Amino acid sequence: IILALVCFRNASSFVATPRGQKTAMFRLEDKKNGDDLNPFTKASWYAVEAFGQVFGQALKSKDDETIQMDRAPSSLEETKDRIERDITERSYFLSGQVDELIYSEDCVFADPFVSFEGRDRFVSNLANLGSFITNYSAKLLSLDSSSPTEVTTKLMVKLELNLPWKPVLAWPWGVRYVVDPSTFLITTHEESWDIEPLEGVLQIFRKPT
Numbered sequence: 110i111i112l113a114l115v116c117f118r119n120a121s122s123f124v125a126t127p128r129g130q131k132t133a134m135f136r137l138e139d140k141k142n143g144d145d146l147n148p149f150t151k152a153s154w155y156a157v158e159a160f161g162q163v164f165g166q167a168l169k170s171k172d173d174e175t176i177q178m179d180r181a182p183s184s185l186e187e188t189k190d191r192i193e194r195d196i197t198e199r200s201y202f203l204s205g206q207v208d209e210l211i212y213s214e215d216c217v218f219a220d221p222f223v224s225f226e227g228r229d230r231f232v233s234n235l236a237n238l239g240s241f242i243t244n245y246s247a248k249l250l251s252l253d254s255s256s257p258t259e260v261t262t263k264l265m266v267k268l269e270l271n272l273p274w275k276p277v278l279a280w281p282w283g284v285r286y287v288v289d290p291s292t293f294l295i296t297t298h299e300e301s302w303d304i305e306p307l308e309g310v311l312q313i314f315r316k317p318t
Contacts (some may be wrong), residue, residue, distance in 0.1 A: 170258055181210045182293045189254045192286055192295070196262055202282075203268070205239040207232060213294040220300040220308070231298070244269040250281065260286040270313065277317045279306040 182188040191211045202206040212228045250263040263283040270276050278316075280302055287297035302309055 136265070179210075185257065185288060185293055186289060188288050188293045188295070189260055192260050192262075193252060193254070196252065196264075197249060200245075201235065201246045202284075203238070203242060203247060203266075205235045205237070207235050211295055213289065213292065213296050214297055216298060218298045221302055221306040225251070241271050242268050243271045243275070258288045258290050260288070262286075269317075272313075274316045276315055278312045278314050280308070280309065 143277075177233060178216055180190060193305045195201040195208050195211075199206045199208075209232045212231070214228050215226050216231070217224055217226050217230050218231045237270050247265045248265045250265060252260070252262045262284065265279075266282045267277065267279040270278065273289060281304075282301075283301045285294050285297070285299045285301070287299075288294065289296045
């Protein structure tokens with residue numbers, strides 16, 4: 110989401126869902142090396158990331174105009190506010206315009222496919238994602254920042270990809286952000302989908318009806 114579209118998710122991507130609701134959440138350690146994924150799923154994940162890099166190079170000059178804050182947050186409340194602005198004002202997961210200084214350099218990014226460590230890779234993938242999406246819509250369903258060190262969000266996302274057959278991806282997507290109270294930086298960005306991961310992959314290869 111966007112990780113998957115970013116890393117197919119490259120969107121990818123989502124919130125922790127309401128208590129008792131089933132989601133496609135995965136433990137980070139289960140995905141560290143991708144050992145639980147079949148070859149088709151892993152190949153699709155890396156192929157889409159590669160697509161994003163190719164498309165992104167074509168629009169590199171536009172990517173350089175990404176909106177960024179000029180300093181790290183100085184309080185938990187500021188971090189939470191900047192997370193909310195990323196979502197509601199910039200739609201960072203679709204536009205590629207992310208406030209990167211709210212993330213720690215070694216932040217862990219995870220989705221139902223895989224996880225990786227490193228803010229720079231995430232920012233690069235997001236910048237490339239914009240050229241991979243030709244149309245999108247997103248509706249905010251919930252945003253909970255009541256926890257001292259966590260923010261959870263959920264959106265209904267619909268994407269049209271820049272591929273010859275114009276596939277459309279659509280599902281509820283959430284992100285759980287974990288914030289270090291000593292640095293006020295995000296250390297974990299974990300996405301969840303209200304859809305089976307394989308079904309999400311298959312949507313890429315289907316023509317819209």
